[in-house]
Amino acid sequence: MTITELRRTLHSMPELSGAEARTAALLKGFLETTGPSRLIPDIAGHGIAALYGGGRPGPVIMVRCELDALPRPDGPGAYHGCGHDGHMAIAAGLAERLGSSPPERGSVLVLFQPAEETGAGAALVLADRRFAAVMPDMAVALHNIPGFPMGRILLKAGVFAAASTGITVRLRGTRSHAGEPHKGNNPAMAMAQIIQTFSAVPQFSTGLNQFGKVTVVHAGLGARAFGTSPDEAVVMAVIRALDAGETDRLYRRCETLATGIAAAFDLEVTVEGAEEFPPTVNDAGLTAAVERAAGNLGMRVLVLDRPFPWSEDFGRFAERVPGVLFGLGAGEDTAPLHGRDYRFPDELLQTGTEILLETVRVLARRGSG
Numbered sequence: 556m557t558i559t560e561l562r563r564t565l566h567s568m569p570e571l572s573g574a575e576a577r578t579a580a581l582l583k584g585f586l587e588t589t590g591p592s593r594l595i596p597d598i599a600g601h602g603i604a605a606l607y608g609g610g611r612p613g614p615v616i617m618v619r620c621e622l623d624a625l626p627r628p629d630g631p632g633a634y635h636g637c638g639h640d641g642h643m644a645i646a647a648g649l650a651e652r653l654g655s656s657p658p659e660r661g662s663v664l665v666l667f668q669p670a671e672e673t674g675a676g677a678a679l680v681l682a683d684r685r686f687a688a689v690m691p692d693m694a695v696a697l698h699n700i701p702g703f704p705m706g707r708i709l710l711k712a713g714v715f716a717a718a719s720t721g722i723t724v725r726l727r728g729t730r731s732h733a734g735e736p737h738k739g740n741n742p743a744m745a746m747a748q749i750i751q752t753f754s755a756v757p758q759f760s761t762g763l764n765q766f767g768k769v770t771v772v773h774a775g776l777g778a779r780a781f782g783t784s785p786d787e788a789v790v791m792a793v794i795r796a797l798d799a800g801e802t803d804r805l806y807r808r809c810e811t812l813a814t815g816i817a818a819a820f821d822l823e824v825t826v827e828g829a830e831e832f833p834p835t836v837n838d839a840g841l842t843a844a845v846e847r848a849a850g851n852l853g854m855r856v857l858v859l860d861r862p863f864p865w866s867e868d869f870g871r872f873a874e875r876v877p878g879v880l881f882g883l884g885a886g887e888d889t890a891p892l893h894g895r896d897y898r899f900p901d902e903l904l905q906t907g908t909e910i911l912l913e914t915v916r917v918l919a920r921r922g923s924g
C-alpha cells in the first residue's frame with residue numbers, strides 16, 4: 556500500500572476520539588512491514604508506537620501524529636476534518652523510511668496518539684507505563700494549516716498554539732405549567748444573562764496586550780413544549796488564552812459570574828470544566844532544527860509573529876520534554892480545519908515525510924554532539 560492509498564483508506568474509516576480501534580489495527584499492520592526495533596500497541600487505549608534504531612546510544616526523538624477524527628457537524632458518525640488521516644500517512648511514510656535506514660545513533664519513536672481532539676490523549680499517553688519505558692528526550696509534530704501556501708513550513712519559537720478549556724454551566728429551577736410560570740422558576744433569564752456576561756468577560760478582564768476569548772458554543776433550555784415552563788438550562792463555552800494561568804483566571808471569573816447570576820435568580824447551579832488544553836510552547840533549539848532541515852531541503856519557511864488561536868494537546872509533551880509543533884501550509888484556498896468541506900491535500904504527504912525525516916536527522920546529529 557502506498558502512503559497516498561493509506562491516507563485515503565484512513566480517510567474512509569474515521570473514528571472518534573478514544574474509539575480508534577480499526578485505525579490502530581490498520582496502522583499496526585502497516586508498521587509491522589516497516590521492521591521497527593519495537594512495536595508497542597494499546598498505549599492509552601488505541602495508541603501505537605514504533606521504535607527505530609537504538610543500536611548505539613543517543614537521543615530518543617519522538618515524532619507524534621494523531622489517530623482521531625471529529626464528530627460530523629450534521630449528524631451521527633465521524634469525519635477526518637482536521638487532517639489527522641494525512642498526519643498518520645505522513646508518519647507512516649516516515650516509519651517506512653526509518654525502517655529501511657534506521658538512525659545510526661539513538662532512536663526515533665513514531666507515536667500514533669489517540670484522542671487528540673478532546674484534549675485527553677497526550678496526558679493519557681504520558682501516564683501510560685509502556686510509554687514511560689520509551690520516554691523520549693524530545694518531541695516533534697506537524698499540523699497541516701489551510702490558508703497558507705501549499706508546503707510552506709510555518710515556524711514559531713515560544714507559544715505556538717493557545718491554551719483552552721471548556722466550561723459547562725447547568726442551571727436548575729422548578730418546572731410548572733406554562734400558564735403559571737410564577738409557580739415555578741424558569742432559568743431562561745439567567746441563561747440569557749450568562750450567555751451575554753460570558754461573551755463580555757474578555758472585554759473587562761483581559762488587557763489590551765493580552766489575549767483572551769470566551770466563546771459560547773452551546774446553550775439549551777427546557778423541552779420543545781409550549782405547555783411547560785422549564786426547570787433546566789445549560790450553557791457551554793470555551794475559554795482561550797496564551798497561557799494556562801490566564802485560562803484559569805478567566806475560568807474562575809466565568810464561574811463566579813455564573814454562580815452569582817444563578818443565585819440572583821434563586822437557581823441551583825453546577826459549573827464544570829472539560830477538555831483542558833495547555834498552550835503549546837515550542838523550544839527555540841528544536842524550532843531552529845526544523846528551520847535548518849527546511850533549508851537543507853530547499854523548502855520555504857514562514858516565521859510567524861503570533862501564535863495560533865486553536866489548541867493542540869501536543870503541548871502536554873512539550874511541557875515534559877523540549878518540543879516543537881510546526882505548521883505545514885495546506886493551500887490558501889483549502890477549506891478551514893474542522894470545516895464541513897475540509898479535506899487533507901495529498902500533495903503534502905511527500906513534503907511532510909521529507910521535512911520530518913530531515914528534522915530527525917538534524918536533531919540526531921545535534922544530539923550526538
Ligand SMILES: [Zn+2]
Nearest residue numbers: 637672892893
Ligand atoms: Zn482538530
Ligand SMILES: [Zn+2]
Nearest residue numbers: 637638639698
Ligand atoms: Zn488536528
